Amino acid sequence: MADIIFEGRVYTCQPGESVLDALIRQGCEIASGCRAGVCQACVLLMDEQEIARGCQQGLSPAQQKLNHFFACQCRPDATVHVRRPANAGGRVSGILRCREQVAPDIYRLYVSAQMDYQPGQYVTIFKDQTTGRSYSLASHPEESSSGERLLELHIKQHESGALSPWLCHDLQPGESVSLLGPMGNCIYSANPQQPLLLAGIGTGLAPLLGVLKDALHHQHQASINVLVGATEPSGLYCTEQLLGLAAAHANLQVEFLIQNNRNNQALDPATREADIYQYCAENFPDLKGYGVYLCGAESFVGKMRKQCFLGGAAMADISTDAFIVFG
Amino acid sequence: MSLYDELGGAAAIDAAVDIFYRKVLADDRVSEFFDTTDMEAQHAKQKAFLTVALGGPNNYTGKDMREAHKHMNLNEGHFNAVAEDLIATLEELNVPQAKIDEVIAVVATTKNDVLNL
Known part of the structure; x- marks a missing residue:
């Protein structure tokens, strides 16, 4: 009989019984629906990769x-x-190792912490x-500074926010913070031959950078188009870093889009x-076969996801x- | 052999559900019911529905279907619109008419639950 260690407690699993x-049966409250490996209500996560592999049909590449x-589909014969x-x-x-202001209301923080994560995932501070x-994390686990692995975070300051004024001003380098994570599914999981479209607004650039770094780290073969949007020119940041990456990789193209250049600044x-x-609609009318990554405000992600899906991208991609x- | 297996099983349904979901999202008669902020969850529900309709592995009892549609004030027009979108999806996948009729016969059995009759 196999054991199931569920969130730190031991449960039994009888032969032929699903997780x-x-x-x-043993009193855990787990959501369920179709019990046929379709509706995703009961999706859980396990450490044993080999056993998980057998019960993933229908999940996205990232999942x-x-x-x-x-x-509902997993009948383990080992713990x-x-x-x-x-x-x-x-x-x-x-x-906190260091902090710099990169736009009028955006700060970039580097935090030293021991955490295994996939670039593009997020943490709760x-x-x-x-x-x-x-x-969200903009760093890549392979990056290090003076032998130390740093988490890179982009924080947008909200005047009356519960965390951001503290993170952007009060917390001092050398002081400690408590983090929970990693979480989230927005990670590089594409086929190397699949063209990629990465679009983000505001500090959505953070997870987008994480995904982009990982795609380049895995020597992604097909084209990678990055679209970064901001309300006005001052909202753009990390532009030199992105243009530097584009200059170094022939398959990478980066574009910055300003919604309203009302002061007619030179661009x-x-x-x-x-x-x-x-x-996006004009330049990427057919997204069939694309891997699409969308990061930023909920309204942007929702509208863009629908547009990209109707434009041909598979939901799982x-x-x-x-x-x-x-607040 | 069920149509589900004939079409290629689980992997084929992933492709079919994308086609189907695009059709209902673009269908003014019913799009408001499918256009939610949580598209992934909605997509998973459509996949569960297609799996039942095509005779794939499922534990369909009708209870969840009834519960999920309870407060949506759906009428026969809505039900027929979705059925038409499903037919168009199957036609796009080159499913023969006789098989489409079989699928629609299965879908018809869900009607009372969907409309809470």
């Missing part, structure tokens, strides 16, 4: 890479370690026991005034990181 049935599996995807990460302590907000050749939805403002 879902075993956990429910498969993160070892998500259908609990498995299982969690809900929302409880994927653990709580770790980090130290806590100011005290209960007050936390989530931020560099990679920047133009355009509506990001319209620009659209990865998103939608930011929700909690």
